[in-house]
Structure formats: structure tokens, C-alpha cells
Amino acid sequence: MRLYNSGSRTRELFKSDTVNMYACGPTVYHYAHIGNLRTYLFEDFLRRTFEINGKTVKHVMNITDVGHLTSDADDGEDKMVKGAKREGKTVWQIAEFYTNAFLDDIDKLNIKRPTIMCKATDHIEQQIEMIQQLEQGGYTYEVNGNVYFDTSKFDRYADLANLSFDSMQARVESDNAKRQPQDFVLWFTNSKFGDQDMQWDSPWGRGYPGWHIECSAMASHYLGNKIDVHCGGIDHLSVHHTNELAQSECALGVQPWVQFWMHGEFLVTTEKMSKSKNNFLTVSTLEESGYNALDYRYMTLLTHYRKPLQFSWDALTSAKHARERLHKKVQGLHHAGALVGDVKLSELNESYVTRFMSAVNDDLNMPLAIAVLHDCVKDHDVSENERYILVEWMDRVLGLNLTLSQVIPPKIIELADQRLKAREQEDYARSDMLRDEILSLGYTILDTKEGYIFK
Ligand code: AMP
Ligand code: ZN
Numbered sequence: 001m002r003l004y005n006s007g008s009r010t011r012e013l014f015k016s017d018t019v020n021m022y023a024c025g026p027t028v029y030h031y032a033h034i035g036n037l038r039t040y041l042f043e044d045f046l047r048r049t050f051e052i053n054g055k056t057v058k059h060v061m062n063i064t065d066v067g068h069l070t071s072d073a074d075d076g077e078d079k080m081v082k083g084a085k086r087e088g089k090t091v092w093q094i095a096e097f098y099t100n101a102f103l104d105d106i107d108k109l110n111i112k113r114p115t116i117m118c119k120a121t122d123h124i125e126q127q128i129e130m131i132q133q134l135e136q137g138g139y140t141y142e143v144n145g146n147v148y149f150d151t152s153k154f155d156r157y158a159d160l161a162n163l164s165f166d167s168m169q170a171r172v173e174s175d176n177a178k179r180q181p182q183d184f185v186l187w188f189t190n191s192k193f194g195d196q197d198m199q200w201d202s203p204w205g206r207g208y209p210g211w212h213i214e215c216s217a218m219a220s221h222y223l224g225n226k227i228d229v230h231c232g233g234i235d236h237l238s239v240h241h242t243n244e245l246a247q248s249e250c251a252l253g254v255q256p257w258v259q260f261w262m263h264g265e266f267l268v269t270t271e272k273m274s275k276s277k278n279n280f281l282t283v284s285t286l287e288e289s290g291y292n293a294l295d296y297r298y299m300t301l302l303t304h305y306r307k308p309l310q311f312s313w314d315a316l317t318s319a320k321h322a323r324e325r326l327h328k329k330v331q332g333l334h335h336a337g338a339l340v341g342d343v344k345l346s347e348l349n350e351s352y353v354t355r356f357m358s359a360v361n362d363d364l365n366m367p368l369a370i371a372v373l374h375d376c377v378k379d380h381d382v383s384e385n386e387r388y389i390l391v392e393w394m395d396r397v398l399g400l401n402l403t404l405s406q407v408i409p410p411k412i413i414e415l416a417d418q419r420l421k422a423r424e425q426e427d428y429a430r431s432d433m434l435r436d437e438i439l440s441l442g443y444t445i446l447d448t449k450e451g452y453i454f455k
Contacts, residue, residue: 001013001014001049001050001053001361002014002361002362002363003046003229003260003262003363003364004262004306004363005259005260005261005262006160006161006237006261006262006263007160007256007258007260007261009162011363012260014050014228014229014260016055016228016259017054017055017056018055018056018057018058018228019050019055019056019057019058019228019229020058020060020223020224020226020227020228020229021043021046021047021050021057021058021059021060021227021228021229021230021231022060022061022215022219022223022227022229022230022231022258023040023043023059023060023061023114023230023231023232024061024062024215024231024232024236024240024241025061025062025063025064025114025117026063026064026098026099026102027064027065027079028063028064028065028094028095028098028099028102029067029079029080029082029083029094029095029098029275030079030083030098030275031098031101031102031105031280031282031283031284032101032102032105032282032283033273033275033280033281033282034267034273034280034281034282034283034285034286034296034311035233035266035267035269035273035280036233037105037106037109037111037283037296038264038266038267038300038309039231039232039233039264040106040109040111041109041111041297041300042231042264042300042305042364043059043111043231043264044109044110044111044112044399045301045305045360045364045366045397045398045399046229046231046262046364047059047112048112048396048397048398048399049360049361049364049397051396052357052360052396052397053357053361057115058115058116058222058223059112059114059115059116060114060115060116060117060118060218060219060222060223061114061116061117061118062117062118062119062120062214062215062218063095063099063102063117063118063119063120064120064211064214065080065095065099065119065120065121066080066120066121066198066208066209066211066214067079067080067081067091067197067198067208080094080095080197080198081197083098084197090197091197091198095119095121099119104283104410105282105283105293107410107413108283108287108293108294108410109283109293109294109296109297110293110294110297110399110400110401111399112399113417116222118218118221118222120209120214120218121198123214123217123218123221124200124209126217126218126220126221127209127213127214127217128187128200128202128203128209129217130213130216130217130220130247130251131147131186131187131202131209131213132203133251133252134149134186134247134250134251135147137250137251138153139153139154139250139251140186141179142204143177143178144177144190145188145189145190145204145205145207146177146185146187146188146189146190146207147185147186147187147204148177148178148179148183148184148185148186149183149184149185149186149243149246149247150179150180150183151180151182151183151184151246152179152180153250154246154249154250156246156249156255157182157242157246158242160237160241160242160245160261161237161238161241161242163182163238163242167238168180168181168182169181169182184210184212184243185210186209186210186213186247187202187204187207187208187209187210187213188207188208188209188210189202189204189205189206189207190207191207191208211240212240212243212244212247213247215240215244216244216247216248216251219244219248220248220251220252225252225254225257226254226257226259227257227258227259228258228259228260229258229259229260229261229262230244230258230260230261230262231261231262231263231264232263232264233263233264233265233266234263234264234265234266235266236263237261237263241261241263245257245258263306264305264306265305265306265307265308265309266308266309267300267308267309267311268308268309268310268311269281269310269311281311283296286316289313291316291320292320292323294323294400294401295316295319295320295323296316296319297399297400298319298320298322298323298400299315299316299319301366301367301369301370301398302319302366302367302370303367304363304364304365304366304367305364305366306363323400326373326374326377326400326402327400327401327402329377329378330377330388330391330402330403331405333377333384333385333387333388333391334384334385334388335384335385335388335389336385345393348386348389348390348393349376349382349386349390352372352375352376352379352382352390352394353390353393355372356369356372356373356394356397359371359372360397366398369394369397369398370398372394373391373394373398376390376391376394377391388403391403404454408443408454411441412438412441412443412454415434415437415438415441416434416438416445416452416454418434419431419434419435419438419445419452420451420452422434423447
């Protein structure tokens, strides 16, 4: 596999057989918009590509449920409090509601759930510990009750994003307490927001963590001191990831902390989507307009993740028609019920296997992978049964559910995942009970080498 590493700005060979993957997750004060979801789709394509290469992936994603100023464009209000006021709920209810909404969205988009999803508010202790490590190393200073990271103590600070002095001066909100404009807060006791609800005791006083520290702390808590791949949207490169790297390398004393930094380009809409202006598209908006979430998944596969993707309803409509035609063709392939798990890859048409693997392994060239899929589906020189198996195999990466006659409800997938876990723990009584429950809901589950499949 060759992947573009934003850190080295080149494509590099990815060698490791086990993958520690950290992906920055959502801020749960509102629904995720389809731009955010483009980034999670890219991360899903990445994870599935690792997996089809036989690699074992541990995928960790944080849930940002502490209120923050997360961008320079934010006004001076805590996002969580804003959400709570808007809906007449507490900040904790808002966080829970939108975390569940996020899970529903990713299920509908057939994005695999991360191995571990961790909330910032459940890991305050780890964040405090990391700030203490930074303090002991001499990387911090305190002004007006707030603890800052002193970027002048870390001479590689500008390297990840190749930041110029001017861009560092220009990019952050002004704060006279900072020694350098690019310094950032690790712990607030002197809240920027008068009505900050979520507060914790700390060695520096009662308050709450800065935004960046949660990722550094939870990444090392769940993945140790070395991360193979760390990803997010391209906007994270110059501030959030730059700050995460500075914190982690200084606190943990490792270099490099991350082997591969990977960033997805933005989904672009005619009018910039903004949660604060309420003019953003969600999975529900698409569904209400008659689209299936998988139409959007298909649409994002047609543009390389490192290129901006212009959203238009026309493009989504074409994606919908193409996906439906493809689904129908695959459903029409006469097949004997053989499944990928039953057949050795080496027994399948070598040309399609090679072409598909070289596409996905070439820095996730999904547009090319989709072209290979289309060629395969209509290739009359290959038996229908074999084409069907090849599609099922390719779909492990593409995730379009092409061999399913209907879309499996998330509840069934959840039960099947629980059953898989029970089997892995050799708890066969529980696994049989779950199989019966799934059957009673109208689905038959079959075990394969890689996991399971529905029939
Ligand atoms: P947030 O919930 O704002 O922290 O964003 C969640 C993820 O979505 C981050 O990885 C962002 O980089 C990414 N993101 C935000 N806007 C867009 C967009 N228009 N297109 C693609 N990714 C985005
Ligand atoms: Zn992060």
C-alpha cells in the first residue's frame, strides 16, 4: 500500500501489519453535515483498504463533548451551551442525543463503527495527567488562571503543516495573554464563556480542558505512544493536528509520534455550510429529498479523497441512478450462493483482483476501483457466479451493499456484531441465542472467515 503522508508530503509505502489508527471525531452539539461525513467516509475507505490487505486495524475515534471554540471563525459562545439553549436541554443531553444521531448516520452510510469511541468528558483525568507531564517538561506557562502550551519550546512546531511565520501570526484568535500567537490553551480556569456548564477540578483550579489535549491524551491512552495513521479533514492539519503533535511529542518524548498523517479534502457547497447558520445538509436532509445514504457514499467514491468535491443535487442524482443500476445488475447475476469466504482469492479472476488491489493500494484510488467494479460486472467472459463473488469481495472496501437484496437495518448489524464478539470469546451459548434472535427478526446469518454475512 502506498499512501500520501501529509507529514512528508510524499507517497510512502505502508508496511505495518497491525494498524493503530486515530481519527478525530465529531463535536456533538448538532448533526454532522455531509461535509463532515465525507471525511468519515474517507477514513472508512482507508480502514477497509487496510483490512482487505490482511492488516488488523484498531480504530479509535474521539467524541468531542466538551464545549470549545474549535475554529477561528467561532463567535464567543460555547457550542455545547449554544446547542442546549437552542433545544432547551442540558449540555449532557445534547451530547448524548447528537452522539446517537452521529452513530445512526454512520450506520446508514455503512461506515464501520470505530473499534473504540471515547468521549472527552470520560477522560479528563488522562488530559490532566498529560498537561502535568508537559508542565514538568517546562513546556507550559500560566496567565490569568489559564495554562498555555509554549510553542517556542518545541522547535519542530511549524514542520507538520510547513507553516510560515506569517501564517502562524494570522491564523489564531488574538489573546494578549499568549507569548506567541500560535500558543494555545491546555486548561482553562478563566472561562471564555461566562456560562460554561462542564467543569472539573484540576491542579490549576476548577475549569475545563482546551480542545486539542483530548486527542493527544486519548490517543496515547488507547493506542500507546506510537500511532501508525492519524487522520481528519484538511482543516485540521495547520492547527489541531499541529497542536496535537506538539503536545504528544513533548509529553511522551517520542519522535515521530505518528507515522502517517492523512487528510481528506473538503466537500464544497455553493454556499458554505455552517452549523451556526443552520444551512447545512445532513443524511436526513438527503433522505427527505428521496435519496439513500448510500447514494452519497457512492458519490464520494467518484472523487479522490485529496481533491475537493463539489456538491450538487445533479451529481447526487447521477450517483443515485448509477448506484441503483449497479445494484440491480449485481442482483441479476446468477450465482450459486458461494461467498467470498468459501473461495480462495487465488481462484478468482486474477486480472480483476490485481487491478482492484492496485487501485485501492495506490493512495486509495477509489474512482479507479469503481471503474474496475463496473468492468467486472459487465464482463461476459467471466461467469456470473464468479463476477458475483468478485463484486462481493470488492464491496468489502467500497461498502455499497451490492450483494444484499435489501439494506440490513442497523439493529440487526449490531446484534450480528455482538454475536461475532461472543464467538470470538467462545461463548457459543450466547452466540446461538443471538443467531436465533436475528432469525426471529427475519435475517439468516452465515459465518465466514472474515466475520459474517447475511443471506
Ligand atoms: P467537527 O465536527 O467540526 O470537528 O468536524 C468533524 C470532521 O469533519 C473533521 O475531521 C473536519 O476536518 C471535517 N470537516 C469539516 N467540514 C468539512 C467539509 N466541508 N468537508 C469535509 N470534511 C469536513
Ligand atoms: Zn483530534
